[in-house]
Amino acid sequence: MKFTFLVLLLSLTPLCQSYSIMADTASACEGASGFTPKDSLSAPLIIRKEINPVDPFDTGLNHKLLASLGVAYLGSGFAAHNYMAHAWWKSPGKFYFSNDYWSKLSNFNKFSHFYSVNLLGHLFSGAYEAAGMQALGSTWYSSISALAYMSYIETENGFHQNSGFSLSNFSADIIGTAFYIGQYYIPEMKSMMPKMSYKPVGRLAPGSSIIFDDYAGQKYWMSFRLKELLPEKAAGYWPSFLMVALGTGLRGNSIDYGPMDLYVALDLDAEKLPLYGPFWQFVKNTLNYFHFPMPGVRVTQKSAFFMFCF
Numbered sequence: 001m002k003f004t005f006l007v008l009l010l011s012l013t014p015l016c017q018s019y020s021i022m023a024d025t026a027s028a029c030e031g032a033s034g035f036t037p038k039d040s041l042s043a044p045l046i047i048r049k050e051i052n053p054v055d056p057f058d059t060g061l062n063h064k065l066l067a068s069l070g071v072a073y074l075g076s077g078f079a080a081h082n083y084m085a086h087a088w089w090k091s092p093g094k095f096y097f098s099n100d101y102w103s104k105l106s107n108f109n110k111f112s113h114f115y116s117v118n119l120l121g122h123l124f125s126g127a128y129e130a131a132g133m134q135a136l137g138s139t140w141y142s143s144i145s146a147l148a149y150m151s152y153i154e155t156e157n158g159f160h161q162n163s164g165f166s167l168s169n170f171s172a173d174i175i176g177t178a179f180y181i182g183q184y185y186i187p188e189m190k191s192m193m194p195k196m197s198y199k200p201v202g203r204l205a206p207g208s209s210i211i212f213d214d215y216a217g218q219k220y221w222m223s224f225r226l227k228e229l230l231p232e233k234a235a236g237y238w239p240s241f242l243m244v245a246l247g248t249g250l251r252g253n254s255i256d257y258g259p260m261d262l263y264v265a266l267d268l269d270a271e272k273l274p275l276y277g278p279f280w281q282f283v284k285n286t287l288n289y290f291h292f293p294m295p296g297v298r299v300t301q302k303s304a305f306f307m308f309c310f
Contacts, residue, residue: 060132188229245267
């Protein structure tokens with residue numbers, strides 16, 4: 001910054017000298033012949049503009065808030081570790097990779113990982129932007145934070161005999177991160193929203209107590225803003241608040257899992273709520289990560305029928 005300022009001063013010096021020479025020449029002409037600049041063109045004036053001092057170390061970020069976010073990040077990581085240690089990580093051992101490609105629960109869990117890294121990215125992004133970070137930096141830092149969070153959980157799984165490090169789950173984390181970043185760079189991807197819905201099924205596996213372990217009660221969706229995707233003439237007839245979602249969910253309960261069913265349902269776009277300002281925009285964006293009960297079609301291996309999709 002100092003070097004840049006020095007270059008700026010050096011470049012302005014010849015210009016100022018030329019203004020001074022022209023002014024002296026005009027004064028000499030006035031003294032010798034009685035000619036004054038008022039009779040013709042005025043002599044050039046030196047225009048001075050104050051340059052506000054620039055602090056090269058001022059990033060514009062709220063460092064106190066960033067520090068608080070760091071503490072919250074570590075605290076949430078500790079809470080997640082503590083829960084997993086009691087619910088899943090009960091048989092420590094050597095690190096190993098698990099082969100879970102053909103399990104019904106494992107296949108469904110890929111949607112959970114894809115969704116989770118997107119939701120975490122959104123939450124981290126809101127925190128970074130509140131601390132003064134610009135959208136580009138917020139997108140990258142939040143996606144890295146979310147992927148690091150999920151990677152820690154998966155790596156710890158690798159050191160426990162009843163789980164193991166799942167390459168397919170980790171791949172879902174990476175794909176979810178790429179999707180989140182892609183929404184910043186590719187406008188068409190903003191018309192797609194990963195979502196989750198939940199309806200308790202009543203039976204949880206032993207040691208489980210939160211909805212994230214109730215896999216049979218979860219559904220994962222990809223919602224589409226059809227008004228932005230339809231041809232112009234057709235889009236004019238489609239309500240802007242109405243989306244269409246494709247989803248999947250497990251049948252049975254969280255002890256005895258059944259096959260995965262497919263769903264096609266209507267959905268609501270929380271972005272269209274008449275709430276304004278940065279805080280309410282964050283609230284609307286957060287609501288858009290959840291699918292609320294709407295009419296739809298459930299497709300099983302043997303049939304398809306209308307229902308209210310939770």
